[in-house]
Amino acid sequence: MARRLTPAMQQFMDIKKEHPDCILFFRMGDFYETFFEDARVASKELEITLTKRGRTPADKDIPLAGIPYHALDSYLYKLTRKGYKVAIVEQLEDPKFAKGVVKRGLIRIVTPGTVLESKELDTRKNNFVMAIAPLGQEEPGAGGIEKRRAGTGDTRTELTGAESYGIAFSDISTGEFLTTSVEGIDALLDCIRKYNPCEIILPESLREFPAFMERARDISAYFFDYPAQKFSFEHAYQALLSHFNTDSLSAFFIDDNKAAVMSSGALLSYLKETQKTQLSYINTIRLVAEQEHMVLDATTLRNLEIFANLHDSSSKGTLFSVVNHTTTAMGARLLSQWLMSPLLDLAGIQQRQDAVQALSDDVLLQKDLAAELRHIHDIQRLISKIAYGSANARDVVSLRSSLARIPALKKHLSQKLTNQKQSSSAPTSPSLSLSSSS
C-alpha cells in the first residue's frame, strides 16, 4: 500500500493548491521552508542548498530548501525583484499547546509591488503597484480587432480595442493611493513609464493583444493577470464604497470617472487579497489632475535627464541628484514627485518659491530644521509596517523618536511665522507658509 503524505506535508500541499502561482514560505520552527518545485526554484534563485526531507507517496525524495526566519527580508526582496510572488505561511498556535501538527495559515502574499520589509528598498523612490482598466474594450479574438481597425487611422483603439484606460497605483509602504484616466495607448504607456511601477495588474483581455505587450516591451514592471470581473465597474465601485465606508465617491472627484473607478476598485481588491489586512491607513484616493500639473511624458523626463541620465541611465548628474539635499526619505520622495509633475497653478508655484526663499534667507532656521530632521526616520514606511504587523521593536522606537522631534519642528516654524508677521517693514519679502503644498 502506498504511503500517505505526512500531516505537515498535507498542510503544505493544501495551501499550495490555493496559491499555485506563489512560492510558499512555510514556517517550521525557526525556519521558512519550501518543498517540491518551490524548493528547486528557491534554491536556484536564492543560491541556497537544495536538500531533501521525507518521501512522497510514490516513495521519492521530497526536495527541501529553507532560510532562517530572521533572514526573511532579504530573501523576500531577492525573489520579488525576480518577479516571483511569495506566500508567507505562519504557525497560528503555540506549538506547546498544539495537538498533532501546529495549525498554519497564509498571512500575506508578497509581490514585486507590495514588498515592505527590505532595507534594500530605495527610500528616495516610491515602490508602486499599478492596475490598468481598459474601458470600452471589445471582446478580443472576435474576428481580429487589430485587422479590422488596420488602416482606419484610429490610433486610440487599434491595439487593444479600448477607448480609454483607468490607471490606479499605490505605494503600500507609504499608504499613497492615486488614480487617473487617459485616452489612447500612447498616453497609457507614457503614464506607466512616468510612474515606473514594479508591478502591473491587468485583466487577461488586455494581455491577449500581442501588439499591446509588444509596445510595452521596454517597461521593466512585472505584469500579472487579474480576473476581469474585479475590474467591472459594479464590482470596483462597491469595493471602494465598502472600503471607504461611504455612499458615494464624490469626495475623491472620481464619481463620474468610470475608468478611474474600475482601476482603483480592482487595485484595492488585489491589495486586500494579497495583504490580508483591512488597509485602514489607505484613507483617501488622490486623483492625479493633469490640468493642475505639467504633463512631462517619459520621453521628456528622459531627455531632460530629470531622474536618469542619457549616458548609463544612472542618477549621476541628473537634475534630481543636483537639487536633492533633502534630509529625510519622505522629503526625497516629495521632491521626486514635484519634479515629475511640476505645478501649473501660479499661486502654488509662488508659494513654493516664497518658502524656498524664506528658508534660504534664514541660515539659522535652516540649521535648526536640519538638526531636527536628521533624527526623523521614514515615518510613512514605519506606520505602514506597524499597520501590517511586520514592525519590530526597533521600528517602534524609531517612530517614537521621530514623532518626538515634531513639536520642536513646529516651534521653529511658528517662530519664523511670528517674526514675519511682526516685520511689517518688509511687506513684499518672501513668506513661509505651513500649508501642505509647500
Next chain:
DNA sequence: GCTTCCCTCCCAAAGC
C-alpha cells in the same frame, strides 16, 4: 512508545 538524529542559514561563542 520513546529517544535520537537529521535539515535548510545565520550568528555567537569557542578554539586555535
Next chain:
DNA sequence: GCTTTGGGGGGGAAGC
C-alpha cells in the same frame, strides 16, 4: 584575527 562548531525549532524517519 581567522576558522570551526553548535544552537535555534519544528516534524518525521529511524533505531531501540
